[in-house]
Amino acid sequence: MPMPRWAILPAMGRTILIYAAALAATVLLLEWLQYRFWARELGIEMLVGLVGLGCVCLGIWVGMRLTRRSDPAPFTRNEAAIRSLGLTPRELDVLEALVGGESNKTMARDLGVSPNTVKTHLARLFGKLDVTSRVQAIETARSLRLIPAPGDSDRTIARPDG
Amino acid sequence: MPMPRWAILPAMGRTILIYAAALAATVLLLEWLQYRFWARELGIEMLVGLVGLGCVCLGIWVGMRLTRRSDPAPFTRNEAAIRSLGLTPRELDVLEALVGGESNKTMARDLGVSPNTVKTHLARLFGKLDVTSRVQAIETARSLRLIPAPGDSDRTIARPDG
DNA sequence: CCTGTCGTCACCCGATCGGGTGATTTTGCC
DNA sequence: GGCAAAATCACCCGATCGGGTGACGACAGG
Known part of the structure; x- marks a missing residue:
């Protein structure tokens, strides 16, 4: 919201x-x-x-x-949504790693756990976010402001027709 | 307009x-x-x-x-990047369908083609965007302004130069 | 002590994805 | 007509994903 x-x-x-x-x-x-x-x-x-x-x-x-626009849009994480969804800290870690588009294996290496663990966290994450794919999880998480959207924190503007 | x-x-x-x-x-x-x-x-x-x-x-x-801001960030599609990457119109259709997070089968139904065709377009899209996953394709496409990012206005502006 | 939650990992299995090759038809252009 | 690009579809195959179940240890709280 x-x-x-x-x-x-x-x-x-x-x-x-x-x-x-x-x-x-x-x-x-x-x-x-x-x-x-x-x-x-x-x-x-x-x-x-x-x-x-x-x-x-x-x-x-x-x-x-x-x-005047409250300019920088500092992206405050929606803690209320996190609590209401019952997301655990580790699941949020996996969610943040998910936006990189890497495979479960790579995310597991980055998080220092087994790919099976990443799979478990992802499965619970999908259930709590009520989605069935990685892309939908990212989109839903962004709409709930669980993770920053592009342009929210880093203002990397690629101007068209550059 | x-x-x-x-x-x-x-x-x-x-x-x-x-x-x-x-x-x-x-x-x-x-x-x-x-x-x-x-x-x-x-x-x-x-x-x-x-x-x-x-x-x-x-x-x-x-x-x-x-x-008063005059319609902040109307999202102009980066036609130059599309041309330089050699993206075809059908590949752009698949790219836009990709952001929904649906499966190839569902995208194929929405586009009225075979799942194999979607797979072919996706494969070429991945090659041209130099990515290896759906999520990376979406992220790259957003950074190149090929598709609107969350927060951008959904109205597309027609540019005089093709 | 017991219970619940969390994190971790394993296994299975079907579905899907990513990659590659090949082929046909359509379309636009010279 | 000939050519090139685009679009379409098929097949194979390995890798990955999504879903489900089960298990074990840690840890807080009643």
């Missing part, structure tokens, strides 16, 4: 608080500068225009902050 | 024009409302505050418009 939408609200709330503080500071700054003097000197229209201009810049900055 | 990158610039310019028009309209509206009266009634502080609030909202809206 994807990250709930409301999870970004704290960040937005913090930004809004920062903005509110900046606004209050601006108002106090104007008061401190005895803006009434400036109002008499420049005229109310000019004062309102200047304030509006400043507030527009502030709003643009806030708007950009609000819509 | 192809959407060149520079095409978003007019959209931004349009947005800026809309913002400028809205600002002018607001100023005129204030003038029309004889804001001097409101300034005397509410006090300059309140007037400035209201104008600032309105302009901040306007600025936030503009900021959000300016930083």
